[in-house]
Amino acid sequence: MARLGKYKILTLMVTLFFVATFVIGCATQETVDEPPDQPVVDEPADEPADEPPAKTSITILIYANPAEFHGFNIGSGLEEAIGEMVMLSLAEIDPDGNFYPELATEIPTLENGGVVMDEETWVTTVTWHLRDDIYWEDGEQVNVDDVIFTWEAMQAAEVWTASADSIESLEKVDDFTLIVTYAWPEPEYVTTFGGENFFIYAEHFCDAEEGYWTWNCNSEPLSAGPYVLEEWVTDDHLTFVRNENYYEEGKPYIDEVIFMVVPEESVKRAIMDEGDADVHYWPAENHAISYQEEGNGTKWAVSPTDRWVMKLFFNTKAWGEEETPHAFLADKRVRHALRMAIDVDTIIEDIFLGFGKPVWTTFFRPPFNSCGIPRPEFDMAGAAALLKEAGWEDTDGDGVNECHGCLYAEEGDLMTAEYVIWSGYGETLEFAQQFIAEAWADIGLQTELSMLEDAVLWASPDEGGTELAGKFEIDMWDSGYSGVDPTGWLWDYFYYAEESEWNLANWTGEAAEEVGALIDELYTVDEDYRMEVFCDMALILEEELPYVELFSTLEQFGLSDRLQGVKPTTFDILTWNVADWTVTE
């Protein structure tokens, strides 16, 4: 073959490659199957041809592709937001922390006879009555079978939920009446089949053989909610359109909602500025405040109450040890001194740009925020004095305290510690870490600052995780509980910590045993008594200070001026009331 021929062949191959490239790129990428058959709707009789109203559409900018339509798998935290578009549950929580029925006709309570506890056995039954006017988008009625189907699918898939251990049985009385039997009074019974993670699936539609983790409903859900998924292009966007079968007359008001995946934060901000989107989901603090300040067609919204609280966790044991006390963090006077040296107000105002509120007790949210724990003062001199009292003082003038009569270290040992933060939060947490470290340096604690990614910080010990292995000294990240009631959260932290084979007790300190012992007391229907128990816990935690609550980080969103009705809430996800949203042109 002549040389020229070879080049022709090569040229042809290269040309074919680029043509193929362009053809691939031009191919459409529809990923969602045809929607199920719609119920037959009578066509209106010949009416005067009015101009159809313009289609209303909004765009929500999210940072990642949601994994699927349920909130129990590893995901982006956005699964609940898209779930609310199409799914319903028995009951939900409004922004003020009040329960409201969704699929149910009312919230079962002791007063209305929906909750009955056997005084001898403590076995508690909860009777749910479902509405009979709610339909799936294919016209089938939503009923008790769907609730039981969902629960059984979750159990088969070994999905763990807060109430899973206490449920003894689910009994169908009729199509719209369900009795749930708990082995003991379950404080979070209202959200057993509700709340931000839980959705009811259609028994007649979801492929039970495939199971909860992999069935078709995770990517092509059948809707009973305000919207229907029209299109899902992976990593690009999800488009939802009105569910014409939605049970609330006239809702939703907006015809189309698009979730657009935009990973880069500053690009999201640019898109909002151009007026090409309506919601910037979870903007960083510097962007959030600019929505308020600039007033160029944007605004911001925050939740009225807070959920996530930035906390400092102290390892009261030596690094990686189960029994040996930490040289200085095991002494609660030191822990109190370290808290006194932190100027929380400055962190909130100057670093978090006002997007936070001071928090100093675990029970800071209504309705359990009435224990009267006083806010600690920021007092550097007091902190230094308390350290001196604990036997830590800088006598050689090198800026680092030495042990002089301290409880757990050798005489002359230096006061140094590793101080870790979670890298996923962003630079504001880095600044806060540096600010706190400088304050501690002023009272003689020398810290080595570092950051760890999520997959390392919270991994199990056998995966090389640090925290659960007790291989840390001080770390800082935000934590909080969903819903209204902190019982499950406390159980996780204190009760379970005692039982776990991991070194969880390292960072719950001596308080773990005392608080853990009180948790059993919370499983009662006597709300006044529960309030007393919570306050007893609050006092113990304030005294022992196993961790330091610093400030709450607000649930914040950037919004376009035209979007109305958005009510961010700590108790649920942003889209909880998407059916009520409107746009003004």
Next chain:
Amino acid sequence: MGQYIVRRLLQAIPMLLIVSIVLFALVNLAPGGPLAQYTRSRRMTEERRESLMRQFGLDKPLPVQYIIWLAGNDWMEVDTDGDGVKDSYGTRKGILRGDFGFSFKTREPVLKEIWERLPNTFYLLGITMLITGLIAIPIGILSAIKQYSAFDITATTLSFMGQAIPDFWFGLILILIFYGTLNNPITGKALLPSGGMATIGADFDIWDRVKHLILPVTMGMVGWVAWYSRFLRSSMLEIINLDYIRTARAKGQSERKVLYKHAFRNALIPLVTMFALDFPYIFTGYVYAELIFSWPGMGRLYYSSATARNYPVLLGVLIIGAALVILCNLLADIAYAYLDPRVRFE
């Protein structure tokens, strides 16, 4: 040549096997794990964790996990319900039979996850490479022909700048200018879109597709144009001073024929090798461009899998990428020998 190709392909098998062992070990031995997102919430009882470990196949020793990943477990009895009793044969076929497992995040097959994104990356990087070639080759040739001219100095300066500019910064600047600042004088809207592959909800429109390509392609090609044009310039400069070029000129051939028939074609040969070695990028993706321009491609899949320790997806991307590197090396060698008669297959 047939024998050579067969021999190289056979050599690739043990190499891929070794690569697979190294990749599997590195990915699994890195600190952290896929269950960290669960343990953060503290709602990770021992039973729940064991259940997830079993579901994800992480409950077995690492060598066994590797064998299952490689060869599947449908030939061995497994304990599916976690009661300690082996009750049925497994369902995994292993990567040797095309089963790359499922994503820990979505529980979808890994190949489905990859296939949803691969055409998008192929499209973006293919166009980027095409434009790169169309710009870099003339610049490289002209720079060599007109060595030390104003054009050459300008091209050299711009090339250094192109190589030095951090691409993620450049991408953001492009968005700031062409999306955030400049408007289309007719529609009043942004001159170019900020990202994505096409306008959401719009009917297919070739111009819309082109507009969505301009910024990510520009960001991607700047570094590549700089690199390829410099390389071609050096290659051309070496060749145009060789004896056979001088002979061609002495024989009275036109300068155009000398340059394009004799010099350029030979200078192009090392460029083919470079192109072949850059080709696997098409599979692993271009992380920065995909993140900044919201491009739903392989780079983002790779990045998110790595940070979340989504082992099956991460390993899938890496092992297919490794196979492509080996394959492209082979293709480069073949192309080299094909284009240069002095090189013989042995």
